[in-house]
Amino acid sequence: xxxxxxxxxxxxxxxxxxxxxxxxxxxxxxxxxxxxxxxxxxxxxxxxxxxxxxxxxxxxxxxxxxxxxxxxxxxxxxxxxxxxxxxxxxxxxxxxxxxxxxxxxxxxxxxxxxxxxxxxxxxxxxxxxxxxxxxxxxxxxxxxxxxxxxxxxxxxxxxxxxxxxxxxxxxxxxxxxxxxxxxxxxxxxxxxxxxxxxxxxxxxxxxxxxxxxxxxxxxxxxxxxxxxxxxxxxxxxxxxxxxxxxxxxxxxxxxxxxxxxxxxxxxxxxxxxxxxxxxxxxxxxxxxxxxxxxxxxxxxxxxxxxxxxxxxxxxxxxxxxxxxxxxxxxxxxxxxxxxxxxxxxxxxxxxxxxxxxxxxxxxxxxxxxxxxxxxxxxxxxxxxxxxxxxxxxxxxxxxxxxxxxxxxxxxxxxxxxxxxxxxxxxxxxxxxxxxxxxx
Ligand code: GDP
Ligand code: IMO
Ligand code: MG
Numbered sequence: 001x002x003x004x005x006x007x008x009x010x011x012x013x014x015x016x017x018x019x020x021x022x023x024x025x026x027x028x029x030x031x032x033x034x035x036x037x038x039x040x041x042x043x044x045x046x047x048x049x050x051x052x053x054x055x056x057x058x059x060x061x062x063x064x065x066x067x068x069x070x071x072x073x074x075x076x077x078x079x080x081x082x083x084x085x086x087x088x089x090x091x092x093x094x095x096x097x098x099x100x101x102x103x104x105x106x107x108x109x110x111x112x113x114x115x116x117x118x119x120x121x122x123x124x125x126x127x128x129x130x131x132x133x134x135x136x137x138x139x140x141x142x143x144x145x146x147x148x149x150x151x152x153x154x155x156x157x158x159x160x161x162x163x164x165x166x167x168x169x170x171x172x173x174x175x176x177x178x179x180x181x182x183x184x185x186x187x188x189x190x191x192x193x194x195x196x197x198x199x200x201x202x203x204x205x206x207x208x209x210x211x212x213x214x215x216x217x218x219x220x221x222x223x224x225x226x227x228x229x230x231x232x233x234x235x236x237x238x239x240x241x242x243x244x245x246x247x248x249x250x251x252x253x254x255x256x257x258x259x260x261x262x263x264x265x266x267x268x269x270x271x272x273x274x275x276x277x278x279x280x281x282x283x284x285x286x287x288x289x290x291x292x293x294x295x296x297x298x299x300x301x302x303x304x305x306x307x308x309x310x311x312x313x314x315x316x317x318x319x320x321x322x323x324x325x326x327x328x329x330x331x332x333x334x335x336x337x338x339x340x341x342x343x344x345x346x347x348x349x350x351x352x353x354x355x356x357x358x359x360x361x362x363x364x365x366x367x368x369x370x371x372x373x374x375x376x377x378x379x380x381x382x383x384x385x386x387x388x389x390x391x392x393x394x395x396x397x398x399x400x401x402x403x404x405x406x407x408x409x410x411x412x413x414x415x416x417x418x419x420x421x422x423x424x425x426x427x428x429x430x431x432x433x434x435x436x437x438x439x
Contacts, residue, residue: 007032007265008217009437010253011333012227014269014323016239016277017248018303018310020335020418021270022046025062025226027423028438033221035063036072036213038256039246040228041111041141042083043134045304049421053094056304059084061226065096070216072209075107076246076256078141079153081198104202105209105257106154113191114173115140121182131242132279134305142235142245144169153206156199166192210258217263224438225253231269231323232277239369242281250327266437268415269329271320273337273402276310278303282369285313285349299339314376316349317409322362324412331415331434334403338388338419343381346402349374350409379405388425392417395427 011028013019026048029035042058048065049055055065059079064071073079088098115137122140123130133139144150149169156162170188177183213223229248232238237249247255250267254260274295277283286292292312295301301310323329340346352359352372363369382398389395395403395417407414415434417427428439 007222008225008259008263009266009268010225010227010250010264010327011268011270012248012250012253012327013230014271014320014327014329014332015230015275015316016232017228017230018045018276018278019230019270019272020333021227022048022057022062023335023418023421023423024270024333024416025224026050026065027426029063029066029069029224031222031438032063032069032224034070034072034213034216034223035061035226036074036209036223036257037061037077037226037228038074039076039248039252040244041078041136041138042080042087043136043138043244043305044228046228047304047421050423055091055094058087058305060087060091060098060102063224063226064091064098064101067097069101071102072213072257073102073104073108074209074257075105076252077105078109078111078138078145079104080111080136081156081195081202085198085201099204102205103207103209103212104153104205106152106157106206107208108153109141109145109150110153110156110195111137111141112151112195113137113186114170115144117177117182117184117186118173121177121180121184125182129241130280132281139245153202156195157203157206159196159199162196162199163192166195213257213259214263217259223259225257225259225264227253231326232319234326237326239281239366242279242366266330266433267327268434268437269320269323269327269332269412271332271334272315273334273340274299274312274315275319276301276312278306278308278310282366283311283313284319284352284369284372284374285316286311287313291343294342295339298342299336314347314349314374315406316374317406318349318352318359318362320410320412324410329412330437331413331432332410333416333418333434334406334414335418337399337403337417338386340381340402341385341387342383344383345378346381347376347378348405348409350377351375386419388422389419390424390427392427392429
């Protein structure tokens with residue numbers, strides 16, 4: 001094995017999702033040959049503005065928006081074929097060339113309406129912790145994957161095999177749902193026919209994407225790995241059980257694409273200048289006062305997929321340090337700095353306390369995390385517009401101090417700053433590791 005090629009980089013969320021990954025991946029995908037998604041499904045919503053056009057990408061990597069770039073849906077994803085085809089159609093009708101540029105792993109798993117049924121009903125069951133999922137059936141589909149009864153894209157393309165597998169898996173699901181008293185009538189035969197029809201449209205895009213990626217890397221091409229969700233929603237490292245069901249952190253890029261760790265040259269975390277979360281679960285720095293509302297309004301913090309209001313709060317240094325360790329972050333991108341423009345003071349959580357004890361590590365349980373008291377330091381706000389600023393020197397001094405504070409407390413460089421949703425509303429720090437990796 002040769003040395004890791006610096007050219008291949010992971011960009012992922014370092015908080016609870018919606019950090020602005022879509023904008024950042026779109027912006028820097030021009031520097032790479034291939035953009036690959038490695039986990040999740042259509043629970044993700046990555047918003048990209050290009051001039052007047054708004055795109056919300058759910059399954060397809062944001063790199064698809066760059067003409068001539070290859071987009072890969074890796075084996076780590078769960079795919080609802082109807083959702084995928086709807087996304088492809090919407091992109092093509094907006095003039096984005098998808099056919100010929102998108103490749104789908106034959107090892108990715110297929111998501112069925114029965115997964116949504118299982119999720120809907122289990123979320124509503126009395127006595128069950130409600131996770132506040134996106135209701136897309138993501139968790140139950142990954143459950144089937146881990147239980148080794150999942151149906152993969154390669155199976156879907158083999159009609160005879162698919163019919164037998166589908167009938168057997170659905171028979172089991174119906175029996176379980178009936179036993180639990182949660183069965184909702186579904187026309188299983190009609191659904192099977194629909195999936196077979198989808199399979200024919202998907203077939204030309206399906207291949208062994210790990211082979212495609214590894215060959216491309218051997219040929220000197222570069223890959224940008226696009227994470228969905230965020231580190232704190234990672235099935236292993238997040239705020240379990242209030243997490244998603246996949247590996248959103250850096251390790252997932254390898255298992256979810258079949259590209260080995262020795263081929264990855266850097267990891268970049270995307271983080272808001274504050275923090276948000278959608279759905280249930282502990283959130284130490286949540287601002288339950290008017291400030292949270294002010295952030296939500298200024299930041300338009302409503303879910304890109306479900307439209308739910310996002311819970312808003314202050315930048316959390318211990319959480320970011322944890323994410324930096326789990327992912328080996330080389331650099332962070334701080335997005336939505338402009339959303340803080342109006343605040344007189346900006347609290348930043350610099351530590352967690354439990355009673356009189358200062359915590360040195362991220363508590364593993366929800367019960368413990370719910371009890372931590374954030375220790376805040378208050379920084380002065382800059383009280384002027386940073387919206388759209390594209391040069392570091394033009395930032396107000398207090399905004400620079402805020403960024404320097406985040407950098408020194410998290411121990412990770414702030415290599416890039418986003419000051420608006422558009423491509424040109426971005427600052428890249430000269431000489432940073434970030435600039436070396438992507439810019
Ligand atoms: P993702 O899931 O990480 O791609 O993020 P989302 O698309 O769900 O949410 C981020 C939202 O913030 C989107 O509506 C973006 O257009 C918007 N956005 C991204 N960066 C900035 C920024 O620097 N300033 C402002 N005001 N909006 C931004
Ligand atoms: P992007 O990629 C924010 C949250 C849900 C819920 C939990 C589990 O746009 O950042 P799931 O449907 O995945 O089983 O829900 O995870 N969640 C997200 N939150 N951004 C996302 O994606 C999310 N995808 C899932 O709200 O709390
Ligand atoms: Mg999102």
